[in-house]
Amino acid sequence: MRRFILIVALLTSSFANAQDNLLGMLAVSDEPNYIGYLFKGTKIVNAQSVELPAQGVLQFNIQHRFGTLNSGIYNLYGLDFSQVRLSFDYGIEDWLAVSIGRSSSLKVIDANSKIRLKRQVKEGFPVTIVLNSAAYLKQWQDNQVQEYFVFANQLSYTHQILLARKINRDLTLQLSPTIVHYNLVEMQKESHDRYSLGIGGRQKLTQRISLNAEYFYQLNERRNNNILSLGFDIETGGHVFQLHLSNSPAMIDSEFITQTTGEWLKGDIYFGFNISRVFTIY
Amino acid sequence: MVRQIIKIFLLLICSNCSAQQYIGNNGRVSFFSEAPMEDISAVNKRVSAVFDATSNDLVFQLRISDFVFPKSLMQEHFNENYLESDIYPSAIFIGRLVNIRNSKATVQGDLTIHGKTNKIKVDGVMKQDEQRVNIEAEFMVKLEDYDIKIPRVVMYKIAESVDIEVNIELEVIK
Numbered sequence: 512m513r514r515f516i517l518i519v520a521l522l523t524s525s526f527a528n529a530q531d532n533l534l535g536m537l538a539v540s541d542e543p544n545y546i547g548y549l550f551k552g553t554k555i556v557n558a559q560s561v562e563l564p565a566q567g568v569l570q571f572n573i574q575h576r577f578g579t580l581n582s583g584i585y586n587l588y589g590l591d592f593s594q595v596r597l598s599f600d601y602g603i604e605d606w607l608a609v610s611i612g613r614s615s616s617l618k619v620i621d622a623n624s625k626i627r628l629k630r631q632v633k634e635g636f637p638v639t640i641v642l643n644s645a646a647y648l649k650q651w652q653d654n655q656v657q658e659y660f661v662f663a664n665q666l667s668y669t670h671q672i673l674l675a676r677k678i679n680r681d682l683t684l685q686l687s688p689t690i691v692h693y694n695l696v697e698m699q700k701e702s703h704d705r706y707s708l709g710i711g712g713r714q715k716l717t718q719r720i721s722l723n724a725e726y727f728y729q730l731n732e733r734r735n736n737n738i739l740s741l742g743f744d745i746e747t748g749g750h751v752f753q754l755h756l757s758n759s760p761a762m763i764d765s766e767f768i769t770q771t772t773g774e775w776l777k778g779d780i781y782f783g784f785n786i787s788r789v790f791t792i793y
Numbered sequence: 794m795v796r797q798i799i800k801i802f803l804l805l806i807c808s809n810c811s812a813q814q815y816i817g818n819n820g821r822v823s824f825f826s827e828a829p830m831e832d833i834s835a836v837n838k839r840v841s842a843v844f845d846a847t848s849n850d851l852v853f854q855l856r857i858s859d860f861v862f863p864k865s866l867m868q869e870h871f872n873e874n875y876l877e878s879d880i881y882p883s884a885i886f887i888g889r890l891v892n893i894r895n896s897k898a899t900v901q902g903d904l905t906i907h908g909k910t911n912k913i914k915v916d917g918v919m920k921q922d923e924q925r926v927n928i929e930a931e932f933m934v935k936l937e938d939y940d941i942k943i944p945r946v947v948m949y950k951i952a953e954s955v956d957i958e959v960n961i962e963l964e965v966i967k
Binding site: 544548680789 | 816843850858863864873879880882
């Protein structure tokens with residue numbers, strides 16, 4: 512009899528687990544657990560992040576850069592000077608985005624494409640990999656065109672491999688090996704190709720505010736300073752505000768990577784901001 | 794004595810082997826929240842569930858990141874700020890069918906979302922035959938019960954409770 516009770520007890524205890532067994536029967540989705548949202552915006556500060564606008568999303572960006580903070584009260588510490596870049600980013604596919612923009616002071620039109628090759632997977636592939644390519648066209652005026660004018664000389668390019676890893680839910684780090692190519696250089700002995708290595712990251716301070724930083728180290732043909740930028744991302748529903756300080760006022764990669772003249776220690780610091788607004792097209 | 798035990802044992806084994814179990818992996822759970830500024834809705838079409846017709850046990854499971862929103866930014870906020878799907882990747886219901894009459898069913902059990910578990914009781918429609926089971930239900934969830942915090946700045950945008958609709962077809966396991 513005792514044995515009988517034992518068996519009944521054993522069986523009933525197995526019934527108590529029945530629901531857990533049912534849960535175990537449910538297929539765990541075989542889709543990898545992708546890590547997303549590595550950065551708030553498609554740019555860290557000036558440089559591209561591994562984020563793309565989502566498929567079918569049009570993002571309108573307004574970027575402003577003011578003069579240097581050390582330009583004195585007469586210029587309201589740089590606020591009197593302002594340059595702007597307007598651009599549109601569009602997500603064609605989840606992994607493919609294009610953008611077009613124009614910078615005011617340099618009079619450069621830029622076109623950019625971003626292709627995401629790999630995504631970071633939880634307990635799997637360690638990084639998100641994105642290819643970024645941009646082409647720049649410097650505008651000209653017909654009455655200033657000289658005899659030896661060649662259209663190709665107005666063009667320059669940037670190509671980057673962006674590798675980013677979300678270390679934890681707040682911290683993301685990115686490496687950006689970069690080539691900038693100029694069709695036209697100032698001196699004959701100058702190299703047309705400029706290699707550099709960018710590092711950047713963001714640290715979330717709250718759910719809605721993060722601290723971002725980026726730095727590009729020029730590996731060859733270094734004629735100017737390396738760029739260092741610090742900024743905050745502030746998210747308010749449909750907008751992302753990015754406020755930042757940098758030693759370059761340029762907003763296109765080729766310019767701020769190879770042609771930065773400002774020095775942080777001398778106070779050549781430019782204040783700027785980016786505002787982006789997204790529209791869902793379909 | 795030994796013979797009796799064997800008999801009971803066989804009986805139990807047999808009842809197990811005749812147990813009708815139904816399973817489905819393409820269920821739908823959608824939610825809707827009406828708010829003055831912007832209605833918020835999302836749908837998850839990869840809900841899975843299993844029902845044991847012998848014990849009346851019913852289990853649902855879904856992945857939070859499988860919810861699709863009409864606006865990708867909403868989806869980002871949902872995953873990153875509100876449901877924290879990186880920490881709490883799935884929602885689970887473990888319960889039992891407690892009453893069924895003319896396909897009108899009542900289900901009771903534990904619903905776990907955002908790492909918090911609450912007892913819920915839901916009325917719905919359940920149609921069962923030899924081959925499949927159809928389940929439809931609608932119920933309300935209060936965000937507060939699951940520790941889902943909406944910052945005061947956007948409070949006007951998001952209602953404090955959301956309307957959830959469940960729809961799934963299960964097939965018998967052979």
